[in-house]
Amino acid sequence: MTGVAGAAATVLVLTAPVVPAGAAPDDPPGAPAVQPPPAAPESAAPPPAPVPAAATEPARVTNTFWYTDRRVALWVHSPAMKTNIQVQILLARDWWSKPKDKFPQLVTLDGLRAQEDQSGWIINTDIENFYRDKNVNVVLPIGGESSFYTDWKEPDKGKNYQWETFLIRELPPILEGDWRSTDVRGIQGLSMGGSAAMMLASRNPGFYKYAASFSGILQMTSYGMPQAIQFALRDGGGYDSMKMFGPPSDPAWKEHDPYLHAEKLRGTSLYVSSGNGLVGPHDSPSDIPLLATNYSGVGLEILSRVTSQQFAIKLNQLGIPGQAVYRPSGTHTWPYWEFEMQQSWPQAAGALGLMNDRPMCKVGFPKAYNVHKETLGECLTPVYGVPGGKAQDFRGGRLITGPKGPKMVGGGIGGEYVAAGGPGGKLGLPTSDEMPTRDGKGRVNTFQKGRIVWTAADGAKVTR
Template sequence: MSVAGGGSHRRVVQVVVALVVVFVSLAFPSTSLADTGGESEREERLARAMAEGRALDLTVHSSSMNRDVPIRVLVAADTSVPRPTLYLLNGSGGGEGDAHWFAQTDIVDFAADKNVNIVVPMSGGYSYYTDWAKVDPVLGRNKWTTFLTRELPPVIDAKLNANGVNGIAGISMAGTSVLALAETAPDLYRGVASYSGCAETNTELGRLAVGAVVGGSGGDIANIWGPIGGPGWRAHDPVVNAYKLRGKAIYVSSGTGLPGRHDHLSDEAIDGDVVEYARILGLGGVIEAATYYCTLNLQSRLQGLRIPATFDYEPGTHSWPYWEDQLAKSWPMLERALNR
């Protein structure tokens, strides 16, 4: 799919979309939109996996943040030999509430026959999983790039007898973060998958998207990468730094914001709730339209750099059923990268 040029019409569209995202996100503080049904069944499956040793809850200390970080792990199906690891990040809430992979998707069943360890940090809300320039009065000290790329992997490799081969994937806020992390630590990850993330931080759209997440939680975005629009923001912009993704397996997806196959009243996430239906179509549609523009820009940039990548677009909103689908669609690529 081609990307429109940088004309004034496109800039106006981007800013309008981003402004709507900001105002709607402030009206609805949670940007994790669809709480899918069947949570009790998922809890039971997770409990069984824990009892059988297929799932683990760990606590890993971060020296850089001076805090303990909860980590949930799905262990590779066959541990007779060391296996690779996929780091799978949650969205804006960081997994600190019920908007996370285990409550919202079939991740436990999905991983049951996979010979890859899946590691999910259950913290990091509204942080963009990055190293903040300053301690924030509301969100505290955030050094997530340091934790995820330096502190956590050695602990995971030792605990799981992993083979040191890694990939990373994430949704929404973390869809931005995983690209930036793969660019920051290019030798750490063989593959990266971004689902419904805005791949920009140093554009009008990117800055406003960051502001919607961080500002909506009470944080100050000037504490992330220094002065807004300054060199720190450019240094963390996945599109600007896309050349650092060369040589990796890359999968990026976004809905268009238009109603898709999960956006109907009978879907599990909606279950006939007209108010929820309107909320997902309105808020989820607008946010996904914004990520769609960002994703098109990343695609254009990678094509210009002649860096191969898989992009997947389909009608759909910013909600968990689509991310569950995209994990499954991207898995063959991730698995090949991790086992090559």
């Protein structure tokens, strides 16, 4: 194993034997590109995806909110947890242009301090922009602080965590119904979410085609690990791991340890990454040489590195292909996870059947586009039909034709327009581009039968 300077990574393709791959995509010019691991031989094909057991009461969507025309939040009532769980979806690139198509899904899990109102991925990374040109439905479960996205033995702090049941049994029928996802699934996560991604994939063989851990803890039962997890849960909100799996002697700990169940990951495309706790390009150096000021992040990343390496060694011993990316520096913090999300995409795309998927388009409304070129950016779809007119999707919004020609609709106004039914809904077609309100404090689009006003205080609202 050889180190590469700066933010570059040491990448190992784990087959039998280990074969070096390449460097990270933001390496200095001339560095070799990362290559996805070779396809597993046919003998290593996964078993058929298990059919989730039918729940006595199906989950149901109780509310929907459109942030934009490509980002939607669902509140899903979970019978197992007896509460509503927010799930956000970043819709596939061709969602609007190909309304009869379905798309692979990529569940993306949060970390230990997951918030109840918003995903850390949305708050701390460019995840929305990164996936806009990709034909995958990115699924972001919201909440689950310190849960490890698993089914707990007992409620704690008023929460009856039954996340495995929700993610494996309750949510998929909704995603694969009205939200046009196929049963080609991937799962990825950072820290706690990385642990959970490997845990869920190993406990449900064949359910996911792809699983990725970014700085996850991938051994749950080695010496001292239950105690370390208990400390983390206490620190991450005051939760008790005894209520999750019981005491360290309880068999539930071993039943949820990805390391012990690595054999069940055979046939799943695997990606494992971690730093090593040394000060890196996204850290502030302390007065101690090589040590960052993010002291807790130093310790957590060292723990991730040790368990990730042991997990990768276990895969190698079993002859299970996977990719392990060991960065020569970096602590337990968001900029590195954003980097890994981007770096791992070629492998995820291959596993989800999207390796050769690219936007195939040219600007269809050049005059209107040139007015808003800086905002709209690159085209994502060809021109396609909508009720009463035509539309084209761009990275920064949509151009939709109306009685006054193509008009730009995007952002929060674009989300509210979708909620109102879009071009075939109660507002009809757009009659203006987005423009400032009269008081200069907001933005507005006019339509055939009303308008949508956006302000920082109230968001986007339909007025007539």
